[in-house]
Amino acid sequence: MSEIPTELRYLSSHEWVRVEDGVATVGITAHAQEAMGDLVYVETPEVGTTLAAGDEAGVVESVKAASDIYTPVSGEVIEINDALEDAPETVNSDPYGAGWMFKIQVADEAELENTLTADEYQAQIEDE
Amino acid sequence: MANRTALYVSHLQAGAKMVNFGGWDMPINYGSQIEEHNTVRGDAGMFDVSHMTVVDVTGPASQAYLQRLLANNVAKLKTPGKALYSGMLNVDGGVIDDLIVYNMEGWYRLVVNCATREKDLAWMDTQSAGFDVTITERPDFAMIAVQGPNAIAKTCAVVGEPKADVIRSLSVFQGLPADDWFIARTGYTGEDGLEIMVPDAQVAGFWQQLLEGGVAPCGLGARDTLRLEAGMNLYGSDMDETVSPLCAGMGWTIAWSPEDREFIGRNALEQQKADGVAFKQVGLVLETRGVLRGHQKVSVLNVGEGEITSGTFSPTLGYSIALARVPLATADSAQVEIRGKLHEVKVVKPPFVRNGKQVF
Numbered sequence: 436m437s438e439i440p441t442e443l444r445y446l447s448s449h450e451w452v453r454v455e456d457g458v459a460t461v462g463i464t465a466h467a468q469e470a471m472g473d474l475v476y477v478e479t480p481e482v483g484t485t486l487a488a489g490d491e492a493g494v495v496e497s498v499k500a501a502s503d504i505y506t507p508v509s510g511e512v513i514e515i516n517d518a519l520e521d522a523p524e525t526v527n528s529d530p531y532g533a534g535w536m537f538k539i540q541v542a543d544e545a546e547l548e549n550t551l552t553a554d555e556y557q558a559q560i561e562d563e
Numbered sequence: 564m565a566n567r568t569a570l571y572v573s574h575l576q577a578g579a580k581m582v583n584f585g586g587w588d589m590p591i592n593y594g595s596q597i598e599e600h601n602t603v604r605g606d607a608g609m610f611d612v613s614h615m616t617v618v619d620v621t622g623p624a625s626q627a628y629l630q631r632l633l634a635n636n637v638a639k640l641k642t643p644g645k646a647l648y649s650g651m652l653n654v655d656g657g658v659i660d661d662l663i664v665y666n667m668e669g670w671y672r673l674v675v676n677c678a679t680r681e682k683d684l685a686w687m688d689t690q691s692a693g694f695d696v697t698i699t700e701r702p703d704f705a706m707i708a709v710q711g712p713n714a715i716a717k718t719c720a721v722v723g724e725p726k727a728d729v730i731r732s733l734s735v736f737q738g739l740p741a742d743d744w745f746i747a748r749t750g751y752t753g754e755d756g757l758e759i760m761v762p763d764a765q766v767a768g769f770w771q772q773l774l775e776g777g778v779a780p781c782g783l784g785a786r787d788t789l790r791l792e793a794g795m796n797l798y799g800s801d802m803d804e805t806v807s808p809l810c811a812g813m814g815w816t817i818a819w820s821p822e823d824r825e826f827i828g829r830n831a832l833e834q835q836k837a838d839g840v841a842f843k844q845v846g847l848v849l850e851t852r853g854v855l856r857g858h859q860k861v862s863v864l865n866v867g868e869g870e871i872t873s874g875t876f877s878p879t880l881g882y883s884i885a886l887a888r889v890p891l892a893t894a895d896s897a898q899v900e901i902r903g904k905l906h907e908v909k910v911v912k913p914p915f916v917r918n919g920k921q922v923f
Contacts, residue, residue, distance in 0.1 A: 469580075472784060473597040475876040476852050494902070496854045498596055498788060498876050501902070527595070 437465035437560075440531055444507065444547055445556035451531060452507040452550060454541060459508045462535040463495060463526060466560050471497035474523040479515040479537050486512065486539065488546045493536060495526065506539060508546045514538040568613035569705045569763040573770045577780045585678035587614040589783055596784035600878040603752055603789055604919045607711035607718075608781035609773050614677040617704050617760060618687070621670040622696035629664065629671055632690055634808065634826055636818035640666035644739040646749055649816055650808045651675075651683070652828030656835060657804035658811065659686055661796060663749060665738045672738075672745070674706075674758075676798050690827065704745070705766035709778055710756035710789070712919065715748075718757055721772040730757065751786065753793025753917045788875050791884065794846060794913025800857055801844070801872040801886055807835055810888055811872075812844030812913065842869065845893060846913035846923060847885040853901050855885035855908070862898045862905070866890045871899065879916045886913060 443451045449467035453460045468474065476496040486492055492506040515537045519525060526534035551559065565588040574581065579590035590611065592599060602608045620629060629637045635649035645666050651659045660679045665672040675683045687698050709718050719727040729741040730748075738747025738758075745760040761769050774780065787797070794812075796802055802811035809817075809832060817832065818824070849855050855874030862868050869889030877884045889897065889910070898905045911923040 472592060473595055475597075475854065478852070496876070498784065498854075498878070501854065501856070524597075 437469055438531070439464065439466070439553045439557050441553040443531070443553065444550035445553065446505060446507050446550060447556075447559055448503075448505050450504060450507055452547070454508075454544065454547060457541050457544070458513065459510070459539045459541045460535050461492070461504075461506060461537055461539065462530055463504065464556070465530045467502075468527050468530045468534070471495065471502060472499045473497055474526050477519040477523045477526060477536065479519070480512045482512050482515055484512045486510065488549070495523075504536065507550050508539055508541050508543070510539040510542040512537055513540050566614070568611055569766045570611045570613060570770055573767050574611065574780070577774070579780070579782060582783070584783055585614065585676075587677060589614060590780070592782040592784045593780050596782065596788070597878045599779065599781035599785035600788050602779045603711045603754055603781060603785065604879055604916070605712065607709060607713040607756075607778045608785070609770070609778045610708040610710070610781050610783075610786055611705075611770075612708050612758065613705040613766070615706055616675045616677055616680045616683065617701040617706070618673045618675060618684070619667075619670065619699045619701060620673065620696055621699070622694075624694040625670050625696050628691060628694040628696045630824055631694075631826055632687065633662075633664065634817045634828060634832075636824060637664055637666070637671060639818065640664075642666070642734075642737065643668045644733075644737045644747075646736045646738055646747060650813055651686070652808065652826070652832075653804055654827060654831060656807050656828040656831030658798070658802045658806060658808055658813070659683065659804060661798050661802070661813070665747065678799060703763055704760040705763050706758060706760050707766065707770060707773070708750055708752075708756065708758045709773065710750045710752040710754050712754060714754070714756035714778070717776050717778050718759070718773065721776040751793070751795055752789040753795070753914060754789075754919070788878055791873055791875050791886065792877050792879055792914065792916035794886070794915060796886070797873055806888070807832065807840070809835055809840045810842040810844065812886070841891055842888050843891050843893070844872075844913075845887055845889055846911040846915060847871065847874070847887050847897065847899065848909040848911055848915070848923070849883040849885075849899065849906055850909070851882075851906065853883060853906055855883045855899060855901070860900045861887050861889055861908075862900070863890060863893045864898075866892045869893070869897075877915060879919070880921060884915050
């Protein structure tokens with residue numbers, strides 16, 4: 436069973452989000468990277484873009500398939516993980532750490548209520 | 564429940580991620596598909612290919628039968644054990660399957676795809692009417708493909724004599740019996756290596772010996788990127804019963820001479836040639852970001868449109884490659900639509916990689 440840290444929140448589309456000091460860091464879950472296999476490209480949003488919760492924020496491509504990434508919260512993109520351009524495999528090896536994808540200045544923390552807890556996400560992937 | 568090969572438990576022990584493939588539970592990878600790919604290009608990897616269907620054709624008319632059944636001509640096989648790649652066509656010239664046939668001296672051994680097993684056997688049976696042949700499936704054989712520049716040396720080191728002696732004697736594209744095994748210097752990766760048929764009861768032990776001898780287990784994921792880099796077709800993706808071998812890069816596998824050899828599909832193919840073949844198979848290379856995938860549309864300026872038949876990221880080259888069926892007049896560039904955006908691609912002649920090196 437893939438790791439699902441309890442302190443994070445999740446989307447059913449397999450993104451995780453961590454909010455600290457009003458900034459949300461977003462990546463894809465261990466389960467997602469495992470299902471996709473070796474990642475070969477990560478396309479992140481541009482810094483300065485304003486996104487609404489649920490918007491498409493980028494794309495991850497593995498040898499096998501391409502998959503859209505969605506943002507769990509609304510706000511302005513303030514930082515992206517440049518290192519993934521040359522080392523997309525970091526998402527495979529450290530999905531919740533060095534494999535983070537982008538950071539958003541959170542417009543409304545109440546939106547996190549719409550995301551899944553670790554238990555809820557776990558229940559969802561067990562149903563898949 | 565899906566079929567399981569005699570190596571099912573070995574796969575689980577090696578940490579395989581299993582998927583259903585043509586009705587079989589098969590390993591897709593054992594951790595990292597790209598690492599497995601690179602191991603085959605640089606060292607030696609092994610694949611369980613026991614799901615492939617082995618069929619023996621025996622009897623006094625076996626040569627005449629296969630000369631009718633197959634688009635390539637088994638009479639070319641003069642040397643004992645020599646192998647031939649061929650399409651098996653329907654009367655309209657569509658590809659029922661692609662296969663390897665070995666000359667067993669007086670009879671022949673065929674290896675056909677797993678997903679096409681039932682229709683292949685039914686077709687072979689129907690077409691055998693009037694020929695004095697016996698067609699025998701060999702489900703008692705498991706098969707391991709050991710591939711890579713060190714594959715032969717590492718295999719010889721674990722099989723012992725006299726099998727190692729047989730292996731060393733093999734020329735490329737030749738297979739010979741060794742005790743109750745059948746060892747062929749063939750493969751689906753673009754590297755040197757072996758495909759070894761072993762009775763089910765012995766195969767787990769042999770797999771373990773190879774593992775201890777430094778041969779890495781590799782899954783179907785790596786098998787697909789390796790064959791695509793090698794420019795080899797995958798049945799069901801790059802061609803099927805609706806596709807002419809002349810449009811699928813298989814022209815070289817059709818033996819037109821002698822002119823009086825009436826193989827199934829010949830009339831249809833001759834008609835296609837007379838009418839003019841509209842499409843051809845090419846390789847595509849995308850050197851910028853993005854991954855080419857099957858079914859993406861290919862546009863060729865002032866010429867027309869085609870389609871990618873299989874595409875992937877090439878671990879050896881570090882960018883994406885594809886096989887595509889495009890209009891005959893396509894020159895050296897085209898555009899591919901990926902998620903609504905057009906990308907420029909180079910049009911090249913496959914293969915992309917042979918023996919670890921770029922070759923286009």
